[in-house]
Amino acid sequence: MDSQRISKQQFANNFLKTLPPELSLYILSIVDIESLCAASQTCKNWNNVIENTDYLWKLLCELNCEDWTDVVEDRASGYSWKETLQRNFKHHAIRRKWIRGDFSSFKSYEDLPGRIMCIMDRHQWGQIFEHELSR
Incomplete structure (x- = not known):
């Protein structure tokens, strides 16, 4: 049970690494400019994906x-x-x-x-x- 919670938490913390790239990009494509800029400040991985797409x-x-x-x-x-x-x-x-x-x-x-x-x-x-x- 704890391992499921940890994996859910890990997923919630970094869905960009967990989901297929197409799905991650779709999710990022439906947010507004302010939210996208805020998301780019979340972590290096998110920043890299957002800045370079x-x-x-x-x-x-x-x-x-x-x-x-x-x-x-x-x-x-x-x-x-x-x-x-x-x-x-x-x-x-x-x-x-x-x-x-x-x-x-x-x-x-x-x-x-x-x-x-x-x-x-x-x-x-x-x-x-x-x-x-x-x-």
Whole structure:
């Protein structure tokens, strides 16, 4: 009975080594960015699997980057999928907040939260202004 508990505990502690690689990658592919980054800090093995599996980072780019212009440019410049996601995720998140109207109702500049700006072209700002006018 104790040996079963130990093996269950060992499995729980390191399922990436215990499960077939395809199943481990599937599990990692369904978590969000924050969870994947936290999982990469769990142990050296998990970090190695996550850091060196471009498929996971490509999938996260596909799920989190709406404007593929920047993604295509970054990939053409030689950035890995992970680096591409790092370069574009915050930018796209900030833009989504502007489009949703998260920054629409502030009375003054002092009321605005930090980190609300990122580099955007006139087309992107045009989209934001169109949404603002329709509110």
